[in-house]
Amino acid sequence: MARGNLQYNFARLNIAEKLIVVNVLVFILDGLALALLGKSVVDWFQLPKDFIEFFGQPWSLVTYSFFHAGFGHIFWNMLMLYFTGRIFMNLFNGQRFINVYFLGVILGGIVFLLSYNIFPTLLGTNSVLIGASAGVTAVLIFICTYIPNQDVRIIFFNVKLWHVGAFFVLVDLIQIAYGGNIGGRLAHLGGALLGYIYARQLLNGNDIGVGFTKFRDAIAEPFKPKKKKAPLKTVYKKNTPKKRSTADYDKEANQRKIDAILDKISKSGYESLSKAEKDFLFKAGKED
Structure with a gap:
């Protein structure tokens, strides 16, 4: 009964809330693995800076977003994902949210990889990327671009959404200038760029996520349960003369x-x- 209730409650969540649940579960399970086995499983899923290592685990371009470095890291990411997700889901469906979020994750990961291989000495020793920040930033900048003049409540006063987006982008730029987690900050900016471009194109009537939707559907198709066709039955009719009433x-x-x-x-x-x-x-x- 309890399992059924959990499945029912999970099914009722929107896609942003489901992502939060999955991220929290991964964080807990990774912590348990570290405590019980003395080793984290993150090595298989984090995004390495080296292209050769990346080619050995290409799935890490997406899976890195489900792992976090600590409680503060996951707390702020999930808090931001919750609030931005609520605004997003009032405008669009879950499919578009998935497109914006994971395309932001992917572009953020690509920016991280390229940056470390183009400017290896500039970016320091941070050799891997984990965290949902690129996807969260993509969703944030998307809504800030799509409805920039929408008022949101920040503690005791209202601000425009574009002010919020500009603040977070500015913080990342300042952190890069002062050498704080440059690779991660560049990944944030990659997500921000995706969110901005996606929203601007959508305002012009062009959904750049259509191809990604088809790609996801093609990957998921083999795993979908196939409907069993009922066997055709052959009915033989006897040509017996009908009795007249x-x-x-x-x-x-x-x-x-x-x-x-x-x-x-x-x-x-x-x-x-x-x-x-x-x-x-x-x-x-x-x-x-």
Whole structure:
């Protein structure tokens, strides 16, 4: 019963809330693995800076976003994901949210990889990327670009959404300038760029996530349960002569009588009919 309730409650969540649940579960399970086995499983899923290592685990371009470095890291990411997700889901469906979020994750990861391989000495020793920040930033900048003048409540006062987006981008730029987690900050900016471009294109009537939706559907198709087709049944009919009922015989007899009366009318006129014939013809006409 408890398992059924959990599944029911999870199914009722929107996609942003489901992502929060998954991220928290991964964080807890990774912590348990570290405590019980003395080793984290993150090594298999984090995004390495080296291209050779990346080619050995290409899935890490997406999976890195489900792992976090500590409680503060996941807390602020999930808090931001919750609030931005609520605004986003009031505007669009879950499919578009997935597109914006994971395309932000992917572009953020690509920016991280390229940056470390183009400017290895500049970016320092931070050699891996983990965290949902690129996807969260993509969603944030998307809504800030799509509805920039929407008011949001920040503690005791209202601000425009574009002010919020500009603040977070500015913080990342300042952190890069002062050398704080440059690779991670560049990944944030990659997500921000995706969110901005996606929203601007959507405002112009172009959904750049359509191809990504088709790609996801193609990957998911083999894992979908196939509907079983009911076997075709061949029905054999016996060509047995049908038994004629009494009603069939009565109907034929009446029709012959009607034909005879009509033939008589055509030859001698209606007045030549007897009262019984007239009554019969009248009743037959009412039945038709």
